[in-house]
Amino acid sequence: MTRRALLIAFVWLVAASLPAPARPAGVSAAPGRVEAPFTLTDDWGRTLRFAQRPLRIVSLAPHATELLFSAGAGNRVVAADLHSDYPEAARAIARVSSYPAPDPEQLIALRPDLVVIWGAAAAADRVARLERLGLKVFVSEPRSLDAIATGIERFARLADDPASGLARAHRFRARLEALRALHAARAPVPVFVQAWARPLLTLSDRDTIGDALRSCGARNVFGAMTAAAPQVGAETVLAASPRLIVAIDAGADASQWEALRVLRPHGAIAFARIDPAIQRPTERMLPALERLCEAVEAAR
Helix, strand or coil: CCHHHHHHHHHHHHHHHCCCCCCCCCCCCCCCCCCCCEEEECCCCCEEEECCCCCCEEECCHHHHHHHHHCCCHHHEEEECCCCCCCHHHHHCEECCCCCCCCHHHHHHHCCCEEEEEHHHCCHHHHHHHHHCCCCEEEECCCCHHHHHHHHHHHHCCCCCHHHHHHHHHHHHHHHHHHHHHHCCCCCEEEEEECECCCCECCCCCCCHHHHHHHCCEEECCCCCCCCCCECCHHHHHHCCCCEEEECCCCCCCHHHHHHCCECCCCCEEEEECCHHHHCCCCCHHHHHHHHHHHHHHHC
16 A cells, blocks of 8 residues: 555544544434435435435535535535635635645545535546545536526535525525526527636636526527637637627726727627626526626627
8 A cells, every 4th residue: 555545544544433523513413313314416416325414514615615505504514625715604614625636634534424526626536536435425516507506405405404495495596587587588699708817718608607698698609618718819709709798707807808999889899797706606696697687688
């Protein structure tokens, strides 16, 4: 065995010999209660089986941390990645390394019942390695707006009161459907999504941005690209003939387009700044989505 493998095995044996970890604050269980076997289905369609409902959760993705709190299971999250900054309560949670890869020793020492990982950043072999260490791994990878509500519903089953999370998922779906109904019959407006200004990066339809644009009656001019965040040139963007540039980067720099005189009123392209929260597949996408739809209508 390699030195690292020996170290991991040693950490696991030490962790296994420790007394059972304290129940996270706010998590209750009736005295003498024995829970039936518990299952969860993740976004890769895998079914995870547990002897009982997980009590200790480690979240390795900011969107997953938000979804767990939305579902009412935030009190079970004992550690989260460095970028889990919402809601406010998430900032008080212990931090755990997730990039460029999760630290196995750190995860084992936390003794989680469940580890939630972002699918886009987790190859199947990485998930398999964590599972070989005895960790239960839930892959969260919402690729549509509807999948956000589904994620909340799945995580609600981890909460003491699932009804609260289920209600929030229902409200999310209702607002989303109402928004889609307003724009369903409109001819699609071609949109360039500026994810970063320098270098100029965009987003493909690999994740939720494509569904967000379609929900507003728009079309991502680079949606078919295979990379999640491809780099493009200004000339390539203009050749795609967008009628709207949507900037979702911090600072939302429009200077290169202004220098080219392609923005209204000198040119034919509208420019809109949208809250970067639209990139994170959580409940907070909805206000940003409503702003996006307003920008699409104005460009139309």
